[in-house]
Amino acid sequence: MPRSTRTPVIIIGGGIAGLAAAARLAAQGIPATLLEAKARLGGRVHTIYQGSTPIELGAEFIHGQNKALMKTIHEARLSVREVCLxxxxxxxxxxxxxxxxxxxxxxxxxxxxxxxxxxxxxxxxxxxxxxxxxxxxxxxxxxxxxxxxxxxxxxxxxxxxxxxxxxxxSWQGRLTRGYAGLVRFLERRINNAGGRILPEAVVKRVTWKEGSAEVVYSHRGKPKTETGSAVIVTLPIGIWKSDKVVFQPAFTEKRHAAHELEFGNxxxxxxxxxxxxxxxxxxxxxxxxxxxxxxxxxxxxxxxxxxxxxxxxxxxxxxxxxxxxxxxxxxxxxxxxxxxxxxxxxxxxxxxxWLRDPDVRGAYSYIPVNGLELPKILAAPLCDTLFFAGEAMVFDAQTGTVFGALESGLRAADEVIKHWRETR
Ligand SMILES: Cc1cc2nc3c(=O)[nH]c(=O)nc-3n(C[C@H](O)[C@H](O)[C@H](O)COP(=O)(O)OP(=O)(O)OC[C@H]3O[C@@H](n4cnc5c(N)ncnc54)[C@H](O)[C@@H]3O)c2cc1C
Known part of the structure; x- marks a missing residue:
């Protein structure tokens, strides 16, 4: 039998959306466990260093001056350099x-x-x-x-x-020491506020009903189970499309929306x-x-x-x-x-x-013809139990950005917090 643990909120995915959600929940004193498939956090934010030079294998630019992202960068005291346009x-x-x-x-x-x-x-x-x-x-x-x-x-x-x-x-910036600084900051925030982060935890199945969910995952090859009253899902659209994570009961409308949404290379x-x-x-x-x-x-x-x-x-x-x-x-x-x-x-x-990364399977999403409603369909919570975030689940068509992922994670955390307060 897999070992089972209980936490009120389970977050699937440790990219910017999942980390932002976990940091906000932790700041509100709501216990949460974040399950991330990889040994590293950040997802499509992936900075490596050659000496002191940051090399951005994923996200690199700060596109414009989104409030939530600029506020987080400011709080993290990360220095930003304007890009030569x-x-x-x-x-x-x-x-x-x-x-x-x-x-x-x-x-x-x-x-x-x-x-x-x-x-x-x-x-x-x-x-x-x-x-x-x-x-x-x-x-x-x-x-x-x-x-x-x-x-x-x-x-x-x-x-x-x-x-x-x-x-x-049209303004573009870069984090002088790389986007990884943002990941480290969010990770510190979560840890300092008592949140729990579990790397190398590959989620396989989510069985849910109103008010409770059971998440089955493999941790360093060993089967484990985590149960909670809410789950925030931040899986990339490439993973939604692959049906690698099974939801029981399945949600047909969201699955269709994920299949219709484009995930580009x-x-x-x-x-x-x-x-x-x-x-x-x-x-x-x-x-x-x-x-x-x-x-x-x-x-x-x-x-x-x-x-x-x-x-x-x-x-x-x-x-x-x-x-x-x-x-x-x-x-x-x-x-x-x-x-x-x-x-x-x-x-x-x-x-x-990124296409052959088994936890992403592409670069980022874009909206197909007549698809403006798809992000909203994907982002809508289910029975106050399943909540959704990620770069694709933004409402202004600006998919595929770090700030969109960050805002979506904060939005999903706020939905959980609202429900949490109403029911306690
Ligand atoms: C090459 C490239 C360049 C980019 N450049 C920019 C840029 O310059 N500026 C910008 O703003 N944006 C850029 N982006 C987009 C930006 O990186 C993404 O929009 C954003 O990082 C996505 O964050 P996320 O949290 O939604 O998803 P992700 O970062 O993909 O996080 C999802 C997490 O879920 C994990 N996961 C997957 N399956 C499972 C599972 N079964 N169990 C547990 N965990 C799982 C993944 O490992 C991943 O860590 C770029 C993206 C790419 C690929």
Whole structure:
């Protein structure tokens, strides 16, 4: 028989959503146990260090100034560095300055929420745009949203842009010492307030009825059970889609919603050089829509390559050696430098395969055509017993962000706290 323990609230998943929920419950004196499949916390926030240089294998940027995230960063006393927003376009063999957002705005201005929803691809096909603006908008939508243009909803895109405008979304920052600082801070908060965190606890099954739930998990290979009166589920959409965690009774509407929601792919490759060899005037972002790795950005001696959506699907099939060779080829074209010279300056290549990570199975979610309600369906609590959070369960279409995950975790914790107070 598996060993059984009882805690009032069980949280599944130790990414930002789960940690934020656990920290808020702990601060309110509500005992909670967080079960995380991996030996490390943070989920899709995954910073490694090369000496003192943080390398972000997952989330890297603070997109805009979301209140909850900025408040947490402030409380954690983490230092933030503003990102250089110079955008250069590599086209026809030359690098030139690009007013990226002007082109994107031109295209987005034509989205009309009064018209039926459609995919971004159908929308582009139905309108006449300057060819370069069209290419840039397509490159931006696929890259930023990890999306396929023929699946992503234009209504969701516009809602997300409007929501981004409300938080000064064009501002970008980085945590100077890496996003892991945020994870460590939340972990400390939970521990200091008496919360319980259990790494290497892979949840297999949740059997529930109103007012109680039993969570079966494997802890370092041994079967265990935890029972509680509420569970906060923060599983990534890739895990929802895989049906790896069984809920009894099952919830059909939510399962359908998770299957309908898109979970996109990203390929992120970080080339760490011995020192910065390119001129400071090229610092910022480089967009090369015709290249297999179409987006690049600089940070100290790091050059990071990024592809989302269809480009990422292709790159994720390459071996690490082939990927490295491809990166060097692309950079050699962009910077007009011989490949051998680039290679001699290279210290290390870092990448992480989120698609094959068994606890994530993709990068982040985006909303398909007519799917604006899906996050709400997924986030709705069930019988004041099961509560839901995670980057996909945000209500302003800004899926796939750290701040969205954080806010969703706080929202789910508040739902539990409200119920807790009403029933005690
Ligand atoms: C390559 C990449 C780059 C990104 N860049 C940015 C960026 O620059 N800025 C930004 O804001 N966002 C970025 N994001 C998105 C951001 O990382 C996520 O939106 C956010 O971290 C998700 O947090 P979460 O808590 O919802 O999910 P997760 O972080 O995925 O947490 C879920 C947790 O559940 C655990 N789990 C899974 N199955 C089980 C199980 N059976 N039992 C127990 N635990 C389980 C997982 O191990 C994981 O730790 C990026 C994502 C990726 C992949």
């Amino acid at each position: 110079r955008h250069l376009l590599f086209s026809e063999g030359t690098l030139k300055k690009q007013t990226l957002f002007q082109a994107i705005e031109e295209v987005f201005d034509a989205i009309d929420l009064r018209k039926p929803d459609q995919s971004f691809r159908s929308f582009l096909d139905a309108h006449v745009f300057d060819e370069q603006a069209r290419q840039i908008a397509l490159h931006y939508v696929e890259g930023f949203n990890a999306a396929h243009a023929d699946r992503i909803s234009v209504h969701a895109l516009l809602h997300a842009e409007q929501a981004a405008d409300r938080i000064n979304g 990203v390929s992120k490759i970080i080339l760490q050089f011995r020192r910065q060899w390119w001129p400071k005037s090229l610092d910022g972002f480089i967009h090369a829509p015709a290249e297999p790795l179409p987006t690049w950005w600089t940070s100290g001696a790091l050059l990071t390559g990024w592809a989302g959506g269809p480009h990422a699907d292709v790159l994720l099939r390459l071996s690490p050696a082939r990927l490295k060779a491809l990166c060097l080829d692309v950079l050699s074209r962009i910077f007009s430098e011989p490949r051998s010279r680039l290679e001699s300056r290279l210290l290390q290549v870092h990448t992480y395969d």
